[in-house]
Amino acid sequence: MTTTDTETPFPEVDSDQDVISRIIAGDRNLFAMLIGRYSDPLYRHALGMTGSPDVAEDILQTSFIKAYHHLGEVRGRFDAWLFRIVANGCKDWLKNIRRTHLSYDEDDQPSGYASPDEDLDRTELRTDLDDALAQLAPSLREAFIMKHVEGRAYEEMADLLGTTVGALKMRVHRAREALQALLEEKYA
């Protein structure tokens, strides 16, 4: 089956504000377009912050539902507003949870490595990186995840977090120093 522009259910050209107006007017199903646009980076953020796929999914679902019920309150960029809901959800969870050892569900991630040795090595690094990230202060972890996992530019991070590029560079640098300290003995 070929896909044409007319068959695209959610044309990307619609601005977030246009979509939000139509949702508020009663087209509930268009909310799926907003989920499709932003869920992946937000899921990676929640996963990086919590270390748990289940918790990340819960936070994402709760955040999207909350966003739907408050769509009329969006002022400015929807993606930044939505990011703050998810980021606050992660921080609230971190405040409330008594952290135990958390790791990614191995079954969720297909291996792209060539040999079993490489796969084992990568699994070990993944676990160690999770453990090291869990030891960082939330603000440092957040900055590191946004920079290195989500691949955001410092300017975009500053925009989303409402702080300066300089402060974020400092947080990322300190996160790297801490991670290097925790990992270099074993891996360097």
Add this chain to the structure above:
Amino acid sequence: MLNQNEAHDDQFGQDLPQRDVAADRSIADRQVADREVPLPGASADGPSLALHAWLDGETGEAEARRADAKQVDLWNRIGAETAARRRMTTPAYVMANVMAALPEASTDARVETQAMLATSVAASAMTEAPGGLSLPIVAMIGAGLFAAGLLVGKMI
């Protein structure tokens, strides 16, 4: 672990040595300062500036490698892991769960729209017509005149 903000002697303050306030202050100061430097066990200077510049995309790997090849290898491995995480996508059932949890046919939005409409109609009804009379009063006067006209017509 001792809480630096509370007295450590028992409630009667007996048979315990006096606290060394100066020492406590020294410990407190050191704890605050610890947060501003690399974690215990960190290498003396942490990643070099060249390494940070490379990781921030400001210089090439060769330059960072000249500064510290072992750290570049470590960060290449960490980079491979973070790149794998960057490809992760939201499980499909998350969107399905969200959509299933939303109120049907956007009831909230309709209620809000109807409320706005009702408010708007009421406001316009209360708008004053020319001459200082409100629209409902004008309508009532019109209806009264019409009824009177009919009555006069029948009498004639």
